[in-house]
Amino acid sequence: MILSFALLIFGSRLTGTVFSNIQLPVLACPYNLDQLTSAGCYYFSHLDVLFTEGWQEILAFFGTFIVCAVLLGRVLCGFICPLGFVQDIAHEARQALHIEGVSLNEKMYTVLRLVKWIMLVIFLGIGFVGGNFCDFCPAAAISPALAGFKLSLGLGGFFMIIVIVSGFFKRRSFCNICPLGYILGLTHKASLFKLKKDAVACTECGACYEACPMGIKSIFTVREGKKGELSKIDVTTPDCIMCGECVRRCPENNALAITFCGKKVYNADRMKFMKQYAPKPDKYAPFLNHEKSDKHE
């Protein structure tokens, strides 16, 4: 993640090249001329411009998009998008400070979903009515700014502050309304990365739902697959950014797994889960003495 962040923000400065033909569909603003590849968001938000380009350009654009979507899908969101990374940093900052966050419930996620649809329409349509998404895109404010280009403190900067602040209190809040990520997610059926669940191993503890920054409840509630299967149920949804948080927080062996081409690449494991929390055996002793522990704090 840090690597991709570096590459997408300072990429060309580090490697000295630009793969300008590849346009990763993430919100890494192409106004930043330093990045390794440019981002696909420009053409998505300027479909009118795209349609005036030559057919090679159109083909290359959709070609890379499809290849990216199939190969990686929203793994791009989880691990590559710089805007996602910025939000993750905000979230980690709050974790370190132990400040109360905002926990959303289903109702609020429904509202966010509505906002996302509105964003999507604006994102795709604004070019046709003469507007420019980039004018208020938060990525446009941060991506070039970090690389040392102009600091645009226009509407985009304003939104960027909102993104960081809301990302601080609610993990990846912008991703919940990000139109580009959603377009990418729509192709999840074709993507090689999948989130799989074993309903019998699952205790329905809800930890995955609590952990999911996108508020995807179905990973927790699904009890059997569409064909009645109990294991290897595909629980990927368009909203899933493949961040793997649910797998990390799942305490049951094999209940959740991220698969690539059907092979498990990341698997829920009880011992690993416990190790995140438990102190080492030689540290058990201090717990006994309450006086001591009070001083520890």
Next chain:
Amino acid sequence: MNDYISRQGSAEDRRKARFLNKSSTTAIKYLRKIEDLPHKPDALKPFTDVLKHVFVDMQGAVKPQGVPSVGTYCVMIPPELIYAMGAMPVKLCGGSYTAFNVGDDIAPRDACPLVKAIMGFESIGVMPVYQECQLMAVPITCDCKKKLAGYLAERRNTIALHVPSGRDRDEDMEQYVRELYLFSQKLTEVTDVELSYERLSWACGMTAAAQYELSRFIELRRKYPLAIKGTHYMAAMNAISYTHISLWTRYMHDLCDEIEAKAKRGEMASKENRPRILITGSPIVFPNFKIPLLIEEMGGALVADETCMGERGAYDPPAIVDQSTDGIMRALANKSTRPCTCPTFVDNKRRVYRIMQMLKDYRVQGVIYHVLRGCLVYDYEYQVMEEELGKLGIPIIRIESDYNEEDVEQLRIRIEAFIELIKYGKGSSK
């Protein structure tokens, strides 16, 4: 008049002395039976010592000095919260035949014996583990527990926690989070400790250590189902109710080490050909150990238990995804209700699944479904289990029992027949 009072008093005293006498006799008897089972690991001793300390020597819970006890029932009260507030939870679901006899006169005939035993303890008022509790926390689960909460509230400092009856809706969980906050206020009244992130995370670290050891144990047992006798394991799990978690963790650590070493050497606690049995159903609370004991005495290997004073009592860990006070409280509410396999919830698919998973993990060949007389919620679930296990071709029987020793012979016959069925029926079913 004075004379009358003193005679009265002494009659009462005699009753109490008789009670203590009788309960310790029963406890000694069952402890001996547990200890007499062959292949007892040496590291089991601290656990049985705890049971002895509480039920034979009639002492309070095993804990560092000056830590107040909070009585809890069921598995929905998160121990983490109580430890965080500077107290120690003591699980008081009763298994005493003697207390049951006292409670029998108080509770209605059809109430379950577990609740009768608790009421018996309360009314006779002599058991130190029970008496020393400064607060009783009763989750409202089944009807018996609901009435128990009312009964206790008239006599003791009591708080009832309203457990949601369903778990899929977000509101259900949020409601339980609120209950836990109320509970924490009540705890502050007892201990003068305020709820804080530091305290909570300290306590969660402590219980996580225990759950780490328990998970280690479970992994071991999944690998070698016969490495320890189920009765021994259940005794260790029962002991957690009366032991400060930091002590229990160490005991468990040693037990794991011993079992691991033995298993690696190929020393098992049961012979390979013994039918592997899982027990589930109503709680099995010391000293009411007759069923697990019978299973192993009659030649079965008790490889797994899915009961609330057994493994389930400490099984589900909180997944703290947000490092803040509220984050931990949510994690605690979540883990106390959502994964719980207690049949008092409306939906219980997860109970079926959990057992199916255990059948696989421990290579179980038969299921004994224990129903305490009057325990309706578990009895309801039997039908569901029977149907599901029928599909898998795993035999199951329903065994009903009460808190007395009159039914032991009859239970013995049924359990023996069941074990025979697995042993000899195996060839034909495969």
